[in-house]
Amino acid sequence: MTNPSSTASGALMIEARGVEKWYPNGFQALRGVDLTVSQGEVVVIMGPSGSGKSTFIRTFNALEDFQKGSIVVDGIALSNDVRNIDAVRREVGMVFQQFNLFPHLTVLENLTLAPVLVRKRPKAEVERRARQLLERVGIHEQAEKYPGQLSGGQQQRVAIARSLSMEPRILLFDEPTSSLDPEMVQEVLAVMQELARDGMTMVVVTHEVRFARQVADRVVLMADGQVVEEAPPEQFFTNPQHERSKQFLSQIA
Amino acid sequence: MERLGADRWVLRLRRELFASRTDGVITLVLVGLLLGLGGAFLRWALFQADWAVVQVNSTLFAVGRYPLDQQWRLWLLTSLLAAATGLSWGVLRGRDWPPNDRIAAVLLGGLALLVPLFLQLSFALQARWWAIALLLLGVRWAAGRWGNPLPPPWRRGLPLLWPVLYLVGMVLISGGLGLMPVRPSDWGGLLMTLVQSTFAILLCFPLGLALALGRRSELPLLRWGSVIYIEFIRGAPLITLLFLGQNILGFLLPGGLAPDRVWRAAWVLTFFAAAYVAEAVRSGLAAVPRGQMEAARALGLPVPQALIHVVLPQALRVALPATVGQFITLLQDTTLLSLIGLLDLLGVARTVMANPAFLGKNAEVYLLLAVLFWCCCAALGLGSRALETRLNPNTLSAARA
Numbered sequence: 109m110t111n112p113s114s115t116a117s118g119a120l121m122i123e124a125r126g127v128e129k130w131y132p133n134g135f136q137a138l139r140g141v142d143l144t145v146s147q148g149e150v151v152v153i154m155g156p157s158g159s160g161k162s163t164f165i166r167t168f169n170a171l172e173d174f175q176k177g178s179i180v181v182d183g184i185a186l187s188n189d190v191r192n193i194d195a196v197r198r199e200v201g202m203v204f205q206q207f208n209l210f211p212h213l214t215v216l217e218n219l220t221l222a223p224v225l226v227r228k229r230p231k232a233e234v235e236r237r238a239r240q241l242l243e244r245v246g247i248h249e250q251a252e253k254y255p256g257q258l259s260g261g262q263q264q265r266v267a268i269a270r271s272l273s274m275e276p277r278i279l280l281f282d283e284p285t286s287s288l289d290p291e292m293v294q295e296v297l298a299v300m301q302e303l304a305r306d307g308m309t310m311v312v313v314t315h316e317v318r319f320a321r322q323v324a325d326r327v328v329l330m331a332d333g334q335v336v337e338e339a340p341p342e343q344f345f346t347n348p349q350h351e352r353s354k355q356f357l358s359q360i361a
Numbered sequence: 362m363e364r365l366g367a368d369r370w371v372l373r374l375r376r377e378l379f380a381s382r383t384d385g386v387i388t389l390v391l392v393g394l395l396l397g398l399g400g401a402f403l404r405w406a407l408f409q410a411d412w413a414v415v416q417v418n419s420t421l422f423a424v425g426r427y428p429l430d431q432q433w434r435l436w437l438l439t440s441l442l443a444a445a446t447g448l449s450w451g452v453l454r455g456r457d458w459p460p461n462d463r464i465a466a467v468l469l470g471g472l473a474l475l476v477p478l479f480l481q482l483s484f485a486l487q488a489r490w491w492a493i494a495l496l497l498l499g500v501r502w503a504a505g506r507w508g509n510p511l512p513p514p515w516r517r518g519l520p521l522l523w524p525v526l527y528l529v530g531m532v533l534i535s536g537g538l539g540l541m542p543v544r545p546s547d548w549g550g551l552l553m554t555l556v557q558s559t560f561a562i563l564l565c566f567p568l569g570l571a572l573a574l575g576r577r578s579e580l581p582l583l584r585w586g587s588v589i590y591i592e593f594i595r596g597a598p599l600i601t602l603l604f605l606g607q608n609i610l611g612f613l614l615p616g617g618l619a620p621d622r623v624w625r626a627a628w629v630l631t632f633f634a635a636a637y638v639a640e641a642v643r644s645g646l647a648a649v650p651r652g653q654m655e656a657a658r659a660l661g662l663p664v665p666q667a668l669i670h671v672v673l674p675q676a677l678r679v680a681l682p683a684t685v686g687q688f689i690t691l692l693q694d695t696t697l698l699s700l701i702g703l704l705d706l707l708g709v710a711r712t713v714m715a716n717p718a719f720l721g722k723n724a725e726v727y728l729l730l731a732v733l734f735w736c737c738c739a740a741l742g743l744g745s746r747a748l749e750t751r752l753n754p755n756t757l758s759a760a761r762a
Contacts, residue, residue: 171655198661208656212674212752221670222660274660 425549
């Protein structure tokens with residue numbers, strides 16, 4: 109069960125085999141996708157829009173269901189069993205393209221809501237930890253503000269801190285910088301880079317080539333619901349093997 | 362400063378009312394119209410109208426045929442309501458009396474002095490109204506002085522005061538627990554209107570919420586059940602449902618719940634309003650982006666908690682104006698109860714106007730009804746606007762900053 113292309117060593121955190129998904133209208137979004145992610149690994153998924161990359165990582169925490177294949181996350185097989193789904197979601201954090209912060213709660217309350225309700229931790233302890241997390245992403249001064257008062261970059265950093273508040277073992281990023289103004293992309297990428305350095309297991313859907321080059325252990329290119337190429341970043345960006353990869357790289361360059 | 366203010370006022374008047382020749386003409390015509398209509402109305406109200414019809418029947422308009430020797434219970438309830446209002450008001454506002462509060466206080470005091478005087482109540486009754494107004498304002502002052510900020514457990518408990526008071530009020534009105542029972546058919550006038558509308562308002566909200574959630578449910582039976590209920594109710598006129606309810610609710614509801622015509626009507630109003638509230642809530646739910654539920658679920662919150670803590674607070678804020686609009690409609694719809702023979706405000710009014718002694722005094726009676734309903738609806742509207750401001754995180758944080 110070892111992955112030859114993995115640079116990090118450690119237990120298998122995500123193992124997806126032959127995942128296929130059809131939307132109710134008959135469109136097949138995923139056509140047999142395989143992916144393994146080891147502990148501490150950073151995997152970047154790239155690909156043109158409509159390639160199924162967002163849909164694919166959203167199956168990891170059961171925001172999307174799938175019809176064929178199997179996904180095991182941190183030893184828990186994803187099935188229709190609701191208890192399994194809740195168990196997986198507690199271990200997997202997710203950062204969305206649109207931030208999805210809760211606008212009616214303060215920044216601090218955004219961070220404390222889930223640990224208090226789901227993990228049943230005492231509120232004082234959760235708040236102390238939340239403030240530490242906010243400090244880690246560099247926005248501890250804004251703890252009492254509402255999300256609407258923050259810039260896009262600050263909101264996305266709060267969203268990262270919020271997903272960390274549940275102490276997940278895996279973080280999923282669904283195009284975390286795609287709806288940010290250009291000057292705010294860097295501050296979010298810097299936080300993600302630091303997380304990767306601290307050993308967080310991360311699966312990142314993004315178009316940021318520089319981030320993929322500097323941080324990723326592996327780059328996966330998806331097109332038309334399939335994995336086209338999977339390689340270490342250096343090899344992927346300098347010497348892609350597949351025609352589809354070359355075409356994609358020429359388009360985003 | 363005063364004179365400067367006056368100058369500015371003149372300038373502002375000129376700018377807003379006489380900026381151009383056309384503006385001036387429009388202003389003059391409108392002022393003329395208003396003066397003419399207002400003058401005619403005042404001439405009628407002061408010199409031609411015969412307010413005896415209201416003065417003589419004021420108790421009937423207020424409580425219907427509620428037994429005279431039991432009316433102390435209603436006075437007690439009114440005092441309790443005044444105290445609770447003062448308490449909530451004071452705790453919310455603290456020591457400050459912003460302009461709105463001062464206007465409200467003056468209006469309240471003025472009404473308590475003038476209305477009983479106008480109704481030519483006995484001195485004892487007039488004094489009671491003064492005492493109740495004084496109680497409200499006194500508690501408001503005291504609660505603002507000492508009750509703000511309230512220690513957290515009390516502050517969280519305060520909203521509970523109202524449902525408790527509602528139950529106490531229902532016991533006081535209808536009897537039981539050692540009090541002499543007063544049959545619902547003896548309630549009337551404003552009392553009947555308020556009991557019916559508050560009952561329906563309180564119950565239609567949770568019911569409407571459940572229907573709105575049911576309509577979005579993934580369980581087909583629940584979804585189609587909610588859709589059919591909502592569309593059936595919205596497709597039928599209330600008056601039809603009221604007559605229908607008088608005939609069938611006795612079979613549909615467990616015996617104790619709708620023992621007589623009054624309660625059957627209250628349930629019909631509730632079921633009717635719930636369908637409209639459900640649509641208001643549904644529009645609120647639709648306004649919350651899908652990502653909110655996804656983010657909550659991704660954090661591990663189960664669906665009920667995600668609804669309660671993330672989706673509903675946002676949805677209900679959007680739905681609030683439409684919901685309160687529905688409550689106001691409901692209050693006005695209670696007048697239909699007179700058509701099924703209940704003595705709500707309009708019902709009492711019709712019996713009064715049918716009395717040969719007050720023949721031809723319809724204008725006075727209808728004007729009274731209009732004013733009473735306007736007061737109730739204005740109170741609901743003001744309350745909802747205050748709530749909206751309070752629930753809006755943008756104004757909230759602006760207030761904090």
